Amino acid sequence: MSTLKVEGLSVRAGALELVREVSFAIAPGERVGLIGESGSGKSLTALSLMGLLPEDVTASGTARLGGRDLVGVPESRVKDLRGREVSMVFQEPMTALNPLMRVGAQVAEVMTLHGTPRHDARERAVALLDRVRLPEPAQVARAYPHQLSGGQRQRVMLAIALANGPGLLICDEPTTALDVTVQKQMLELIDEVAPALLFITHDLAVVASVCERVLVMYGGRVVESGPIREVFTRPRHRYTEGLLAASRLTPRGTRLPTIQGSVPPAGRFPGGCVFRNRCPHATPTCEAAPALTGEGHAFACWHPAG
Amino acid sequence: MRGRANAGLVAGGALVGLVVLTAVASFFWTPHDPTLVDAARKLREPGGGYLLGADKFGRDTFSQLMVGARTTLYVGVVAVGIAAALGVPLGVIAGMTPRGWLSELIMRVNDLVFAFPALLLAVMLGAVYGAGTLTAMIAIGVATVPAFARVARAATLQVMVTDYVLAARAAGRRRPAIAVRHVLPNIGSMLIVQASVSFAIAILAEAALSFLGFGTRPPTPSWGRMLQESQELLFSTPRLALWPGLAIALAVLGFNLLGDGLRDHLDPKLRRVEER
Amino acid sequence: MRRIGIWIAVGGLLLGTAACGGGDGGGSAPKAQSLSVGFVAEPANLDFTSTEGAAIPQALLVNVYEGLVKLDQEGRIVPLLAEKWEISDDRKTYTFTLRDNVTFSSGAPFTADDVVFSLDRVKSDWKLKIKSQLDVVDKVEKKDDTTAVVTLKQPSNGFLYSMTTRLGAMFSRTGVSDLANKPVGTGPYVLGSWRRGDSVQLDANPSYWGTKPPLSSITLKYFKDATAMNNALLTGGIDVISSVQAPESLQQFADPNRFEVIEGTTNGEVVLSMNNARPPFDDKKVRQAVRHAIDHKALLDTAWAGRGGLIGSMVPPTDPWYEDRTGDYPYDPAKAKQLLGGRTYNVKMRIPNLPYAVSSAQVVKSQLAQVGITAEIEPLEFPARWLDQVFTKGDYDLSIINHVEPRDMGIFADESYYFGYNNPEFGELLASADRGTEQEQSDDLKQAAKLLSEDAAADWLFLFPNLIVAKKGVTGLPKNAISESFDFTALAKQ
């Protein structure tokens, strides 16, 4: 029984396929990381689960949350799930809050929207602000966003996300825009308060500190997935291997940490294995697309690493 | 969306180009003398060398429209020229010294001038120096100075915090040098957009002034005056109002589309948004 | 009859002013009670003793203020407040016998004392130059309450005529404290209300001495824009256009079931003034060339839709001494060029920004260009700026203005007038005409008009037409506008 089950999720912008056939599941209380470089399709995957894709971008496939379909249904049928069953914290805290509205009201709004009486919502908003460790929450509630720092605003966003006790929290690079010291506090907070979590980041260290399981995306596909420990210590896909090599989590004694070339723009990925034009191990075999195979630790590579 | 912006740019450019070409052509050739009165041709129907017919004075409407394009451009160029010549330096100075008293003074004077709209200035100037195209152009130009000053200031403020300007200042470049070398080239696109929009406004202002009798002096053909003169024949000979009305509308539309198109084309912020 | 009039007047007052303009559907009422008439120029104030402008006497003279005599439609001088008058044999003493039942709208009775007061006041208080027309008056005396005697310094043919103008208006001794806003006269109408910038309403004078006017009120609505005035008539906003300023638009009123177009004549000579006092028009040949260069028929057809008449001098056909002088300078560009002797000129044509002037100027410019005279048109706001620059300072070469004053040929006799025309012979003819018998007067004035034309003191573009458009059923409109006033006394609606 999983909280979220995604199967064959694809995202298209016109003729361009930006995310292809992504499948994964998140169990209740499980923390899953979704990593990849920018352009890998990880944010689109998250947005498609929230039904917040930009205009002209469409998702297909299925994603079920507690028995309700999230993908391919009109907004009117999913909007009552948003903010109640599944919440999201975005990357950019500076612009995610309405600048003309007091913080408390913005927190309370998500509760009144889902049926909490206005008065209760206001009180609980202050409590929530306290819960996300904002000092003097009552005062913060009366403040406007511009009066808060980036870290404080991201806490407000977290308070909004948690307000209705959702079953799943999606965080899209929630700490990227924050100072390093603030990042750490924020991560600890998320770790503490999150129910089931889908955590999107390009920062492997962050994933390692928060999540139990990880999905690695490249070129709109999940190329490897599995428990953090296994994937990070014994990466199988050559891309994961390169990614790890490029970070500090380099297994000792391996060669220079680089991936040659750069991520192609959307739609310019090669057919077959999407990584083959950058992969030092690519062979003609790689012109056919590898399937994601394996129980627990799965990968999609013809020439997996040791 | 991007495609439409380009279509607007093309359409605007084409309309403006048409006005310019017509105006230029009118210096060399018009089918008839646009100011020659001929009772025999009074209200002549279109046709037979008189493509759009003749007005109550027997003057060829098509020739009048051609020379009217010249007047329109003349008004726009001079008005926008005055506005830019005064407004841009003021705006740049204000933008380069954002905290100084000079900047404050410039912007306050700007606000004050802004309180004298073009029509009011034109009526006042017309009362003092007599109505006429030049008076109208000066009035429209002066009234448009604040618009240029504001745009120039805002754009300059943005340029002043860019790395290359900071570097130039750190290197000890003097302000006038920075203004010429870095600021002007970088705010140019915004100014072109503003010029295009102001041009459209100037055309409308000239038409309104001509209607009130403060615009171009007769018999110099002007679309605004043609429209005004055709009023009494609106019922019997509506074509006399139709053509200058259409000319004004198309010219204004052209400059507006051009301005919008250029803005979309030149402003990187908008371009990013359009591509998302 | 009188009683009915009063009843209507009271009824009109009870109904208030809401009826103005909208009183079309008067099917049930026996008579429509109010009318609105569109005018071009609004009076600056209501005091024509100190303020210039044709709009004031146009609205008030005969209607609110009355003189001892007035001008009828044929231009004859007829009795008004004077029942009759006698002229002494030496033509220097005028004895006016006054009506005895006349009161001012203030209630004060009108007596010979008011005649003395009003005529003396011209000398003492009036601020207009035209008051010099009454300089010929030596003294004004009351013989008894209904008899006033005016003694002239010398015989004058112009005196009685002047008495039909605003100069002869009768004021109450107790009614001149606020002439600018509160006119007090003996006329059939009194000032009802004045909405500045919009309209003047005249109400029937309930205590009027004569035949009560058929209407209870008349609204004079002012339009600066000719098209707006046309539209107002088309949509029922007004009942009458007093003077069409866009003659090309008359076609709109062609439906005889809805409108009636009245075309009469006026005193208004549309003059192409030439500055005789400075080059190039100090040269008679150049002036003559101008007169030959202009195709007056074509000008009238294009500039004023062919409405109006052609004249060749400063006398309208309604004056007894009119002679057709249009043949003096036939359209002949070749002759004009020859008179100019190949020279070309650049001149300034400073015109008032009035429709007829702007229209005519464009034709004049085009036609003068054919003979080598380049005229730059400069429209000046009328009245102030034109009066200042052209009329007062004489800073112009050419101008175009409609001289509307009746019997105004005398303006050419004044060298300081903006024409700058100076011919002693002309002045002598006018003086002799004023002194002489009726026949001598007529002969002298004919001679003067001929002289003026031959000297090409100016060019006369056309005679301004009296173009009135009224809703069908409006009666009593004056066909010709030959006096200073727009006479409302007979105006009615069927």
Place this chain on the structure above:
Amino acid sequence: MTFYLLKRLAVLLAGIAVAAVVVFAFMSLLPGDPAEIALGVNATPEAVAALREQFGTDRPPVVQFLDWSGGLLQGDFGTSYVTSSPIGPQIGDRLGVTAVLVLGGMAVALVLAVPLGTFAAVHHRDPLGAVISAASQVGIAVPAFLAGILLVYVFAVQAQALPSGGYVPFAEDPGEWLRGLLLPWASLGLVQGAVLTRYVRSAVLDVMREDYLRTARAKGRGSTGALWRHGLRNASVPVVTVLGLQLATLLIGAVVVERVFVIPGLGDLLLNGVAGRDLLLVQGVVMVLVAAVLLINFVVDVAYHLLDPRLLR
């Protein structure tokens, strides 16, 4: 806020004071002696001299200015040289008419522009949105007086449904007052509405791209609800600025529309004053118009600060 308000108020008053100097100086350049003009061409020199003294135009300009501006402070605009009636009440009457005209025109513009602009933004990829955008472009390109003339032609002359012009005071007949104002409001409002539609559209488009709108949707609002609750107030901030500029434009545009519809407003008074060389009247009207524009700017700035808490420090 209080400090800002006081500071801004001081700027407003200083602006009006400087404007008074400018207007007075400008008017002093007008050719023609008021006394000569008042008396016309036939005046005698003695009468002119006497009137000059009566008007006070024989005094030095500085004295005249102090006298005039001192009067302004007490709401006294002086007495017209031409109509010999006090100017203040005239301007008061006319200002009322023009204000009704301008505010009504603005209302028409807003009623048109807010829904149309928002619709065009929300549907900016649909044909209908494009049609609205194109229509607004065309609307901008039509001179207001032409729109007025056409409206008169269609609704007054052809349909005989509404008066072609004129102004009936409200107190006299509210129904006619309204009927008389419909076309002038429309001709002012249609053109300004077209301009405003474009600003509303672009403001809403900008807002639609804002992250906080996505946040609102993440909270569970539909896209329309999010735009309504969070978008429109944000979009109104730039629109209010434009609205202020437009009010000023309308105030002057009213001059032309008053001429087309024969409405006795400030513009009509101004043109009359210019034509009649009513120096003091023109001076008064220009002063009132300029002060009104400055006041509008003031109100817009304050509104801006009330709408946007970020501007208040």
